[in-house]
Amino acid sequence: MKIVVCDPVSEKGIAKLREHPEFEVVVLERKHEEDELIRVASDASAFVVRSETKITRKVIESCRQLKVVGRAGVGVDNVDVDAATERGVVVMNTPGGNTISTAELAFALMMSLARRIPEADASMKAGRWDRKKLKGTELNGKTLGILGLGRIGSEVALRAAAFGMEVIGYDPYLSHARAKALQVELVEKVEDLFPRVDFLTVHMPKSEETIGMVNAQAMASMKKGAFIINAARGGIVDEQALIEALESGHLGGAALDVYTTEPLPEDSPLRRAPNIVLTPHLGASTVEAQINVGIEIAQQIADYLLTGAIRNAVNMPSLDARTSELVRPYLILGEKMGRLLAQLSPKRNDRLVITFGGKATELPGDPVVRAVLKGFLHAAAGTEVNVVNVRSLANSLGLLVEQTKSSEETDFHEWLHVEAWSGDKRTSVGGTLFSSRLLPRIVRINGQPVEVVPEGVLLILRNVDRPGMVGHIGTLLGKAGINIANMSLHRDKASGQALTVLNLDSVPNGDTMAALRNDPAITDVHVVEL
Known part of the structure; x- marks a missing residue:
């Protein structure tokens, strides 16, 4: 089975795949566009991708042997999941591999905003000493709002508690018992969260329900001087509304690691907005996270291709x-x-x-x-x-x-x-x-x-329950050279009918079937091939 590694993945992950002699592992040295990828990988059983290579409908439909697409990371925006599902291709990701990495980045962005670290760094490198100007704010005692308390959001909550922050969260799927363990106050409506927070951090998946969740109305309801951090998926925070809230001075600052369009265009107005920290989608960009997601996706793909075990599939239940x-x-x-x-x-x-x-x-x-x-x-x-x-x-x-x-x-x-x-x-x-x-x-x-026994060819008949019928049916089949491997019989005394099921060594020909169907003592005939 051919496994094509389309984007850079840790060597330890590739080595994990190469442990199996059943696999031919092909590592592409650069990004391939749609038609080129089809030419070099039309016989692939599996693709391994990060966020660069796009596995489109055309790629999926052209690669007839494709069984699984493995995303070394979380988001699968670059994979046509609907097309994969239609073609029976499992799409997997590694939601746990970059949990700590992304949680720590979100916290780093929050601290950068609170203490104005990027601005202070730029000031120093410009030869200035703006100590009085660069007054920050402490996290201790502040209220952090978390949208989404899954793996990453939960890790952020634990770190916030250690910094002495009050944490409130919105997650319609989180149990109250789990929220209590995280020391998080849950709100039932997302609009109840925005007015209460000093810092807002986003950790929800991108979906129809979450796109634009942090919009102009939400920002207007936040405290003057509040901060927004998004290290989840681009589009959950309305970028134009964010720019306007920063330019008006209503928001104290924002930090983004993800964007509606990636890479962020050179002329994006976000690059000119005041009081904003921008990073180029670094959530999973640590040595440890890269190793973890590479090893995890390699193991998941190997398990699926060799044993049928499914883990972290986005279009199938995991087993x-x-x-x-x-x-x-x-x-x-x-x-x-x-x-x-x-x-x-x-x-x-x-x-x-x-x-x-x-x-x-x-x-x-x-x-x-x-x-x-x-x-x-x-x-x-x-x-x-x-x-x-x-x-x-x-x-x-x-x-x-x-x-x-x-x-x-x-x-x-x-x-x-x-x-x-x-x-x-x-x-x-x-x-x-x-x-x-x-x-x-x-x-x-x-x-x-x-x-x-549900194997091979079954002949299922309903016939009159009378002496000699089993022998009669056996004779008809014997004349056609058809051997009976097994038989099950049920007699229904109330109706005077019997249900006869025969395992046969071969399929009866047309003449034999006609003889059975035309027999007045046989009321129903089915041939089933299993």
Whole structure:
């Protein structure tokens, strides 16, 4: 498998990839634009990028063997995540690798503003001694507002507490218990935070909800002389509103490490704004952070390509290696059940209901649901369907997917049940894992108990329950030279019908299928290929 390292990554990270003989590691010495990247990496299984190389839709669609894009860092603005999801390509980042680096930079920027360090440095180098002019402010006793209390925001909060600051924060996903542990007062509405702070620091991801969150209205509501720091993502702080608030003197200063457009244009008005400290996106630019993110993304890519373990994916649920190993038998079972159900049900279905029972209720459900969908949609999308793009594919087909848990007691310790609904017509299959070897078995078809090994070719028949039928069916198949490998039979005395499921060594030909379908004692026939 070919892994192309597109941007500068630590040598330790590259060495981690080269530990595996399965990988051919290609390191590009310079940035490649779209068409050039496609020419040199069309057969790549993985890309490793930082923030320079753009993995566009065209790149993703042209690299047919691509399985994963690894971002050594946090932001994935340079990767077309939607295109990757559609093509079944996992996009990973390393959110923990530069946590300390970015938190320390945010604090350094805050201290630079408070004590006017860049201005003092420039004054000294210009030959002046502006001691009286360069009066700063202490952090002790001041109120720090933090937007976003994830990994980085939490580290900033801990450091602020050590400096004697009062910390208030806005994060709609943070629990009150976690906020208490961080010594942070949570506000429920972001607009309640702005008027109270002396310093505001941003540590939220860039999204539709956060773009422009710190806008002109927010700045106007802040104290006169307050300071703003943004070392998260460009665009969360409205740059034009910031310039106006600095020029009017309402804000005491600002420090930015990130920008709406990067690199920051030479003629950007931010460069001429008063009382502002600018750095060129240095959040992850420490020796330690570069090593950490390089090693982390290398390990994540290796784990995914070699074992299927997914960590820190932005378009897939993450599973560590241990959980992946635990879930794997259910993924096999789920995909088999999906394939079986798709071949038994009408082609056009409105709804798919996946129920977990017994010990299976303890599983992380989404990976299993994706496996079922992968099998169920195989006929519709063929090799184009995979566990990454199945949910978006289901949405595009108008297939509603429901996941439920059941406390119903059955004969099985762990089980799955999948129903496909086409209008008011329901088709269903049930499955479980047998023995300590966790072997997949189909144990129900349309509510009827069976015991079927979900492998190879299945012939599923509903026939009149009378003596000689099994022999009759066997004779028809034997005449066609088709061997029966296994058989399961369920008799329904109330209806006088029997459900017969046969594992066959080969697919019956057209004449054999016609003979079965035309037999008056056989009411329903399906051939399923698993």
